[in-house]
Amino acid sequence: MRIPCPLCGERALEEFTYLGDATVKRPAAEETDPKAWYDFVYLRDNPRGPHRELWHHLHGCRAWLEVERDTLTHEVFDSRLARERGTEAK
Amino acid sequence: MAADAVAGLANQAIVTDGMRYSLFNLIGQTMRGHRGWPRAWRDPDPKAGYDVVIVGAGGHGLATAYYLAKEHGITNVAVLEKGYLGGGNVGRNTTIVRSNYELPGNEPFYEHSLKLWEGLSQDINYNVMFSQRGVLNLAHSDGQVDAFARRGNGMRLHGADAVLLTREEVRERVPALDLDNARFPVRGGLLQPRAGTARHDAVAWGLARAADSLGVDIIQNCEVTGIARENGRVTGVETTRGHIKAGKVGLAVAGHTTKLAEMAGLRLPVESHLLQAFVTEAIKPMVDQVVTFAAGHFYISQSDHGGLVFGSSLDGYNSYAARGNMPAVEHTIEAAMSLMPSVGRLRLLRHWGGVMDMSMDGSPIISKTPVEGLYLNGGWCYGGFKATPGSGWCFAHTIARDEPHALNAPLSLERFESGHLLDEESTGPFPNTH
Numbered sequence: 385m386r387i388p389c390p391l392c393g394e395r396a397l398e399e400f401t402y403l404g405d406a407t408v409k410r411p412a413a414e415e416t417d418p419k420a421w422y423d424f425v426y427l428r429d430n431p432r433g434p435h436r437e438l439w440h441h442l443h444g445c446r447a448w449l450e451v452e453r454d455t456l457t458h459e460v461f462d463s464r465l466a467r468e469r470g471t472e473a474k
Numbered sequence: 475m476a477a478d479a480v481a482g483l484a485n486q487a488i489v490t491d492g493m494r495y496s497l498f499n500l501i502g503q504t505m506r507g508h509r510g511w512p513r514a515w516r517d518p519d520p521k522a523g524y525d526v527v528i529v530g531a532g533g534h535g536l537a538t539a540y541y542l543a544k545e546h547g548i549t550n551v552a553v554l555e556k557g558y559l560g561g562g563n564v565g566r567n568t569t570i571v572r573s574n575y576e577l578p579g580n581e582p583f584y585e586h587s588l589k590l591w592e593g594l595s596q597d598i599n600y601n602v603m604f605s606q607r608g609v610l611n612l613a614h615s616d617g618q619v620d621a622f623a624r625r626g627n628g629m630r631l632h633g634a635d636a637v638l639l640t641r642e643e644v645r646e647r648v649p650a651l652d653l654d655n656a657r658f659p660v661r662g663g664l665l666q667p668r669a670g671t672a673r674h675d676a677v678a679w680g681l682a683r684a685a686d687s688l689g690v691d692i693i694q695n696c697e698v699t700g701i702a703r704e705n706g707r708v709t710g711v712e713t714t715r716g717h718i719k720a721g722k723v724g725l726a727v728a729g730h731t732t733k734l735a736e737m738a739g740l741r742l743p744v745e746s747h748l749l750q751a752f753v754t755e756a757i758k759p760m761v762d763q764v765v766t767f768a769a770g771h772f773y774i775s776q777s778d779h780g781g782l783v784f785g786s787s788l789d790g791y792n793s794y795a796a797r798g799n800m801p802a803v804e805h806t807i808e809a810a811m812s813l814m815p816s817v818g819r820l821r822l823l824r825h826w827g828g829v830m831d832m833s834m835d836g837s838p839i840i841s842k843t844p845v846e847g848l849y850l851n852g853g854w855c856y857g858g859f860k861a862t863p864g865s866g867w868c869f870a871h872t873i874a875r876d877e878p879h880a881l882n883a884p885l886s887l888e889r890f891e892s893g894h895l896l897d898e899e900s901t902g903p904f905p906n907t908h
Contacts, residue, residue, distance in 0.1 A: 385799045398801045402791045402906060404745070418891070425903050426743035426834045426890045430732040432794045455746070455792045458799070 385458045390465055391445045403438040405429070406450045406469070432456055438466060494599050514679065515686035520693050523719030524552045526873055527711055528726055529698050529734060531555030533564035533674075534851055534858065535726035536681035536692070537866020538873070540598070543688035545867070546874035551690045552720075554713060556697035560678030563729055566828040567859040568751050568783050570764050570773065572609045572669035573634050576625045579884030579896045580837055581632040586881050587864025588634070588668060594863055600680030603673035603778065609764040610665045612644065612651075612813075614658040618768060622664035629666070639663045650760055650814045658769040658812060671764060671775055677862055701738040701848065708738070708847035724849040724873050726865075729829035730794075731852030738845050742852070743834040743890045745905040748793035749785065749856050750802055750827045754820040756780030765813070772809035781823055784810055788830065788856070790906040798827040830856050836908030837896035840868050841878065841887040849873050850887060855908055 388394045405428050411420040433456055439449045448466035453459065493499060493512055503510055526542060528535045531553045542548045555561075571591055573584035595602050613619045619638075626636035644663045645653060653660040682692055693715070700712035701723060710719040725734050735742050756779050764775040774784035786806040789798045803825070810817050833839060833853030838861065843850050851869045854861065868882035878886065889895060901907035 396801075397799055404792070404904065404906070422891045427741045428732070428743070428745050429741065430745050430792065432730075432733060432746070435792055437792065453791075456794045458793065458795055 388463045389441050399443040400439045401442045406436040406438045514683040518691045525550040525721045527720035528553045528724045530727040531559045532562045533862035534865045538869045539690040540681050540685040541867045541870035549689035553692045554696045555694045564678045569671045569674045571860040574666045576628045583881045585634045587861050590863035598680045598684035602676045606668050606670040607763050608667045609669035610663045611766045612663045613661050619662045626664050635668050637665045655812050722847045726851040728831040728852050728854045731831050744853050745832050747830045747832045748789040749830050750798040751785040753781040753824040755823050767813045770809035796827050832905030834903040835895040835897040840882040840885045
């Protein structure tokens with residue numbers, strides 16, 4: 385599995401570390417409903433197929449990336465800088 | 475023609491005659507050229523309905539069905555399997571059995587499971603080749619020795635066994651180790667003498683035979699495609715072999731737990747991850763125990779056939795692929811070489827990947843769910859095999875009584891919401907770090 389970094393090009397898996405599901409949304413800081421925090425911290429869709437996830441190009445340019453990857457085949461469809469995410473509805 | 479005859483035989487619903495395996499029977503069958511052995515279990519068609527349907531004919535599902543029948547007298551039970559019996563993680567693990575946990579919510583459960591292992595072959599009249607060869611965790615620093623002393627004391631307080639070994643005692647037991655690795659020298663170890671390994675396929679087959687002989691229907695090639703509910707209560711399952719009514723449904727499908735739970739509208743604190751394992755060519759006896767190298771999650775043992783069986787950390791990203799990538803392979807081989815440089819002369823014989831149900835705190839779930847009549851057994855991370863009998867025993871209790879046993883009450887699904895986490899490694903809600 386190789387991951388295309390928008391800044392460095394396609395790089396080996398060893399250069400990256402994994403954070404997890406990129407679709408979970410952190411509740412606003414003033415959110416007091418424990419359910420909302422439980423959802424954010426613990427619950428995941430865990431799809432068998434395309435999955436949007438956060439990777440860190442730690443041993444490269446150190447950019448955070450949002451990658452779309454198939455969890456069944458390990459095919460990587462798309463990768464972009466995490467700071468540019470949220471430009472379309474998800 | 476011979477193949478046709480075998481297929482014909484498999485299609486008939488031959489009833490096993492409940493034969494007990496014994497030396498006497500073995501001698502009798504030997505005299506008759508081994509032509510009189512009955513089938514080990516039936517191959518029934520599904521009935522219209524059951525009191526309890528268990529999804530997943532792996533170790534945990536079969537153990538659950540066995541203990542439902544044996545301990546609770548519930549025999550109108552089906553175990554549904556989408557592939558073949560024992561074809562999932564019970565046939566894809568490194569066969570280690572131990573109870574060396576630290577937390578009060580985990581250790582009594584695993585110790586109960588270890589006690590069940592100690593009598594399992596006799597109990598189910600099937601040799602699961604449980605070998606109490608000991609599990610030795612190596613410590614690489616004074617701090618780690620102290621932590622192991624604490625863990626060992628915790629284990630002993632819960633009635634398990636634990637012995638703290640000095641560096642010299644480790645050397646005597648495992649001469650093949652390099653104790654003077656520059657980065658991770660061995661300072662000592664924690665040994666659990668009663669821990670060991672078991673023959674994983676035999677566990678699945680033995681539990682299947684025992685459950686079947688008590689009247690449980692094991693239905694293979696029967697994939698569950700939906701969970702039927704009415705007014706928030708489970709009424710049955712949709713399968714590739716038709717609708718099957720059920721009073722209660724238990725899920726024991728670790729690796730794919732979230733997919734099944736989704737059919738009942740549940741989201742879970744579980745991610746599916748990838749773990750690889752390796753077997754070398756067979757050699758003469760070299761490693762008499764299970765040895766773990768705490769610096770790299772690495773563990774190694776030697777099968778009765780002679781191959782070294784080893785593995786280490788997860789690949790680290792969500793995956794259902796059941797095959798891994800090279801960085802985890804390299805990491806594992808590097809750990810093997812650091813610990814036992816002599817293994818560099820060996821060739822790998824097999825290497826495979828499995829799908830792990832990684833829970834958010836690294837501990838399993840045996841629990842009721844918000845859906846009435848639906849019970850959950852999952853989140854086994856990469857430690858499900860050792861728990862097989864204990865998990866089935868506790869899950870059967872939870873299903874039969876509609877409440878958890880004291881041993882699995884801490885393993886509830888609600889613990890994530892209520893904050894009663896069982897995070898042995900204190901790494902937080904990141905499944906790839908457990």
